[in-house]
Amino acid sequence: MKTINAINGINGIALHYARLPQHPYGTIGRPQDFKVEEGFFEILKTAFDEVFTNCPLGKPNVITCAGILVNKPGHHGLGKAFDLDAIFWDDHTLITNNFIHQKELYLGIESYLRKHFGIVLNYLYPNHADHWHFDTSVNVDYNESSKSETLYLQMVLKYIYGKSIIVDGISGPQTRAATREVFDRLGVSSPITTKVNYLKFLDITGKIAFKLSEEKVSPLQLLENLETVVENLPTENKHGVSQALNSFVMHHDTSTWLNGLDDDHDLESIINDVIT
Ligand SMILES: [Zn+2]
Structure with missing residues (x-):
């Protein structure tokens, strides 16, 4: 276990804490030390590096984190899970609870996170509207039976690729047909359940979402x-x-x-x- 207050060393992204009673959610909060498992910290560094190299806003100054090592069952208990509340750049802020108003930026970031973490729980997953939870307890791949992975897939089909589908976390004929259409349009081989295809889809979707996030909102x-x-x-x-x-x-x-x-x-x- 290791204690950190930033990701990627001294000129890195500072980690803050912004939860009541001291600091309201959505504010920049205050600097905080977090305990993290060494191997998981390496994955965090690699993942954030890829996210913010691709993000048009560049490297942020601060990430507010609601917890890494937390005294509860599962990967938080091992220091191998991260709860991300918000991201602060000089002139921009992404608060996860604000998904509806920042869908493209939110889904761009999530697409890259998914290349590194097998579990990502997002805005529409029960009890996760106000933070992303991610950990490495399962491998990175797409399973139709996974509610959290299907929610992400349906959200990008709808909000990035403009398909009119129901976002309910349950994969069915409508989700499969829209996925196939988008994969064909992007030149990515099907099926999505093959890891190399899924990774390519995540990468291209991240880039497209980030470009859309730069467009003027109509x-x-x-x-x-x-x-x-x-x-x-x-x-x-x-x-x-x-x-x-x-x-x-x-x-x-x-x-x-x-x-x-x-x-x-x-x-x-x-x-x-x-x-x-
Ligand atoms: Zn969590």
Whole structure:
């Protein structure tokens, strides 16, 4: 076991802690020492190095971590699991709980994390909306029966590749068909369950997601985000808010304006850029 307060040495990414009672979640928190198992620390360094070499925002200053060695069963008990709350650059912040508004950046980072950690639990996995959990307790590969892996796959099919599919963590004919289509478009061999194909898919998807994250956000995407937020409201609040939103969207002047907008999301040319 080793004690660390940064990833990648002295000029590296500082590790902070931001959870109540002292420091609210989502803030930059304060520097904190963490105990970590040596082999797992090496994997963390390699993974973060790859994530931030590819990320258009570059190396961040601070990562807030909710725990590495934690007194509980499983890989946290061995110092071989990491809970990542948020990432802070000079002018940007990714707070994991903010997934809906930063889908492309979030999924770009997760695609690279998945190349190194067999277990990654994300925003839609129960109890993980406010942090990524990752560990190496299983091998890196794709299993159809894995809920967390299927959630990731469906999230990128929908939010990166624009396929209209249901994101429920259960693989079925719809998910398989969309996967096959995207693999063909990217020039990646099927099936996804072969490790080398899966790794190639993760790598290309990470690059595409990062490029999309740099594009200007269109009002139509912002409206879509708002609709997602409303869909996720507790039932007792949902009805009134969604009625108000619908009357706004259906109003003659609003709909004229919305119909005149281009969704200038240039996915096809970004895909071509990345795969050639
Ligand atoms: Zn965890």
